[in-house]
Amino acid sequence: MAMHESRLSRFLAEFKPQSYESEFTGFMRELKQQRPQLEAEQRKSRAIWWDHRQDLEELKRDQESRVKQQAYVYQNKV
Numbered sequence: 001m002a003m004h005e006s007r008l009s010r011f012l013a014e015f016k017p018q019s020y021e022s023e024f025t026g027f028m029r030e031l032k033q034q035r036p037q038l039e040a041e042q043r044k045s046r047a048i049w050w051d052h053r054q055d056l057e058e059l060k061r062d063q064e065s066r067v068k069q070q071a072y073v074y075q076n077k078v
């Protein structure tokens with residue numbers, strides 16, 4: 001079994017891209033090296049806006065108070 005795995009890994013290694021890195025990936029890697037605190041700031045910001053309990057009464061009130069929009073908003077009401 002070990003011999004089969006090593007053959008398979010050698011076979012797959014031939015098809016793995018060796019040195020390509022997209023511009024975006026390079027930019028993100030450099031940005032994280034320059035600003036190691038970036039991920040902690042992102043988590044903190046996410047906690048402010050997303051990671052909190054929802055008030056179900058407020059959500060229900062918001063859904064009930066919505067006004068239906070006409071199909072084409074720029075058309076004059078006839």
